[in-house]
Amino acid sequence: xxxxxxxxxxxxxxxxxxxxxxxxxxxxxxxxxxxxxxxxxxxxxxxxxxxxxxxxxxxxxxxxxxxxxxxxxxxxxxxxxxxxxxxxxxxxxxxxxxxxxxxxxxxxxxxxxxxxxxxxxxxxxxxxxxxxxxxxxxxxxxxxxxxxxxxxxxxxxxxxxxxxxxxxxxxxxxxxxxxxxxxxxxxxxxxxxxxxxxxxxxxxxxxxxxxxxxxxxxx
Amino acid sequence: xxxxxxxxxxxxxxxxxxxxxxxxxxxxxxxxxxxxxxxxxxxxxxxxxxxxxxxxxxxxxxxxxxxxxxxxxxxxxxxxxxxxxxxxxxxxxxxxxxxxxxxxxxxxxxxxxxxxxxxxxxxxxxxxxxxxxxxxxxxxxxxxxxxxxxxxxxxxxxxxxxxxxxxxxxxxxxxxxxxxxxxxxxxxxxxxxxxxxxxxxxxxxxxxxxxxxxxxxxxxxxxxxxxxxxxxxxxxxxxxxxxxxxxxxxxxxxxxxxx
Numbered sequence: 146x147x148x149x150x151x152x153x154x155x156x157x158x159x160x161x162x163x164x165x166x167x168x169x170x171x172x173x174x175x176x177x178x179x180x181x182x183x184x185x186x187x188x189x190x191x192x193x194x195x196x197x198x199x200x201x202x203x204x205x206x207x208x209x210x211x212x213x214x215x216x217x218x219x220x221x222x223x224x225x226x227x228x229x230x231x232x233x234x235x236x237x238x239x240x241x242x243x244x245x246x247x248x249x250x251x252x253x254x255x256x257x258x259x260x261x262x263x264x265x266x267x268x269x270x271x272x273x274x275x276x277x278x279x280x281x282x283x284x285x286x287x288x289x290x291x292x293x294x295x296x297x298x299x300x301x302x303x304x305x306x307x308x309x310x311x312x313x314x315x316x317x318x319x320x321x322x323x324x325x326x327x328x329x330x331x332x333x334x335x336x337x338x339x340x341x342x343x344x345x346x347x348x349x350x351x352x353x354x355x356x357x358x359x360x361x362x363x364x
Numbered sequence: 365x366x367x368x369x370x371x372x373x374x375x376x377x378x379x380x381x382x383x384x385x386x387x388x389x390x391x392x393x394x395x396x397x398x399x400x401x402x403x404x405x406x407x408x409x410x411x412x413x414x415x416x417x418x419x420x421x422x423x424x425x426x427x428x429x430x431x432x433x434x435x436x437x438x439x440x441x442x443x444x445x446x447x448x449x450x451x452x453x454x455x456x457x458x459x460x461x462x463x464x465x466x467x468x469x470x471x472x473x474x475x476x477x478x479x480x481x482x483x484x485x486x487x488x489x490x491x492x493x494x495x496x497x498x499x500x501x502x503x504x505x506x507x508x509x510x511x512x513x514x515x516x517x518x519x520x521x522x523x524x525x526x527x528x529x530x531x532x533x534x535x536x537x538x539x540x541x542x543x544x545x546x547x548x549x550x551x552x553x554x555x556x557x558x559x560x561x562x563x564x565x566x567x568x569x570x571x572x573x574x575x576x577x578x579x580x581x582x583x584x585x586x587x588x589x590x591x592x593x594x595x596x597x598x599x600x601x602x603x604x605x606x607x608x609x610x611x612x613x614x615x616x617x618x619x620x621x622x623x
Contacts, residue, residue, distance in 0.1 A: 265417055266464035270478035270526065271454025274446050280481060284468045 163319025178244030186252025207246035236308035255290035295352035374423035385589040398580035457527030517548030
């Protein structure tokens with residue numbers, strides 16, 4: 146048993162580098178996916194006929210495709226169209242495209258769930274479209290978006306492990322490398338699973354805390 | 365004095381359903397006009413058109429000299445830009461049946477919102493104005509509360525303060541006591557009576573016949589999307605000329621037993 150602990154200690158820097166890559170990818174995808182998803186979500190609600198249909202087609206198509214197919218498409222198929230991306234670029238692009246489609250639907254649903262009476266009242270006060278959105282609708286809608294958005298964040302962290310298939314040394318591939326030369330399988334898989342769990346549990350608990358913080362605003 | 369609100373031959377359709385079928389109405393500054401009629405007669409839709417919350421297919425609405433929601437180019441109606449319509453809405457105050465306060469803001473912030481973001485007042489000035497109005501509606505001690513902490517009557521009084529703080533040319537009241545428990549109706553009507561006395565121009569949709577009789581300068585009875593009777597409360601309510609109004613008023617007989 147001491148041998149296992151020793152190997153874990155030796156492998157730790159390598160695993161931490163992998164974890165850092167996982168967290169970096171997740172953070173970039175979450176931020177980019179949220180920004181794009183927010184814009185697409187607004188287009189779904191307020192776009193003209195053409196932009197609305199385009200946004201709807203994007204969201205429905207992407208949500209119907211397995212994320213692994215998107216990842217392979219970005220890495221292996223885009224070069225055929227003359228666009229060569231590095232593994233990291235392709236992987237992050239694919240995950241962002243995927244996350245944005247889901248977050249767009251979350252944004253649309255969140256805004257849509259605010260009663261129209263709120264928008265009427267904001268209009269009656271004389272607020273313009275963007276003021277109504279910024280001052281009245283979004284402050285209420287974001288609270289409703291938070292739980293599904295956290296789900297999306299957790300899916301992104303887990304989905305980032307798929308990028309190991311492109312040779313990106315994230316937490317999963319770092320662990321597999323260690324297993325490759327130590328031949329200690331189960332402890333490292335358990336350790337890795339535990340690390341993923343801790344990351345995602347922290348994310349969801351933080352969100353739950355925020356939710357409780359704003360619980361008084363339910364109506 | 366020219367009318368402050370002028371509605372001419374207003375037609376409003378929802379799809380094939382014509383809700384307003386040629387409404388003409390003029391309201392003088394300081395006048396309190398009560399709109400009565402059965403539900404579905406178009407009263408609420410009329411108010412919403414005046415505040416540009418609904419578009420309309422035909423006719424004109426003027427607040428002062430300004431055509432609401434549209435401009436006319438070579439005889440053609442063109443919808444005004446979002447920002448222009450917003451500016452017009454700021455000239456009209458509206459209070460809704462379901463209060464519609466902003467639940468994520470304190471009472472004070474509900475009232476200062478329009479003052480700060482629409483009228484561009486400094487926050488200090490906006491708060492002074494808001495506090496004065498909240499005091500006038502009897503809620504000075506609730507300024508830091510959130511809407512969910514208030515009773516329906518208190519919420520509705522905040523909603524009134526939010527609207528009148530903008531010094532609107534016309535105030536629209538859309539069945540503002542209909543969602544309230546009976547014991548809370550009085551406090552809201554008292555505030556409205558106070559406003560009416562202060563010379564505020566008001567267009568009030570209400571089923572509170574005692575209030576209508578005592579406070580309104582004029583009663584307009586709507587039925588089926590048209591105005592059927594229009595006159596002094598003492599005449600319209602007590603000596604209805606049409607069978608339709610008589611039938612409508614008969615439902616309130618208890619109220620008028622004392623008339």
